[in-house]
């Protein structure tokens with residue numbers, strides 16, 4: 634290969650490396666930028682294993698190089714090596730002692746990580762959240778506060794929160810990579826994971842078990858905030874929706890109550906008490922709609938209500954044929970549900 638050619642190969646060889654590195658940036662669902670204690674221990678274990686395996690690999694490469702060079706140097710020379718002792722202790726040390734030490738160390742470290750990522754026992758946490766996975770959104774309740782919401786879980790910073798997960802249909806898996814390991818959501822069973830955030834932040838979670846057509850659009854966010862903010866959030870969520878304060882919003886409420894929405898959605902404080910879809914009592918307080926399929930903006934909300942099958946094909950919500958003014962009023966009403 635000429636020097637020029639090898640020179641030209643450099644940049645193209647770099648492309649995959651740069652792309653890989655770019656994937657590590659940002660804060661979205663990166664297990665190596667932990668925001669919780671359990672995730673931090675997982676990340677530490679991962680770094681130890683990475684660095685350890687790099688070291689082991691380098692040592693093996695050096696030994697292979699030494700052997701090859703010595704063989705070359707000795708080629709043709711009479712066999713004068715005192716093989717006996719070296720031939721015994723190299724395999725014993727390299728093949729038994731070193732691996733035993735390395736594996737014992739990793740085992741101990743793994744046991745530590747296992748216990749720090751395991752769920753706290755029922756009595757030891759002050760806050761419990763129940764999450765039910767459904768094709769394809771997350772039904773969230775705070776049983777002690779009588780709060781039901783969806784796709785957005787708030788937790789106070791520095792407080793271990795017991796999350797009890799189950800499923801209303803098929804197997805899903807609840808995973809917030811920056812906070813803890815994943816936990817399967819199995820119909821008829823309750824599994825538990827503890828989330829504890831070390832600092833304020835918005836941590837994205839994702840269904841981690843293939844659950845059908847819209848599995849990829851089954852995301853949620855965990856909002857970690859200081860205790861007082863969390864308390865006021867929870868208090869607001871526990872209230873029923875305000876009665877519409879003006880005629881336009883009242884029209885919007887009538888549109889909602891007069892159409893099929895009520896069969897699937899609940900708005901506390903009204904007659905709508907459907908349980909098939911997400912609770913909409915405080916819809917406007919959430920950042921996303923459709924389990925992360927869109928932002929909770931007026932435009933995307935309008936698009937969702939008119940044609941949810943276009944936004945998230947196959948999901949359980951049918952389209953509507955509201956007139957322009959009806960849709961306008963309905964949107965304003967939904968946006969007032971803070």
Ligand SMILES: [Cu+2]
Nearest residue numbers: 840842844848
């Ligand atoms: Cu899924």
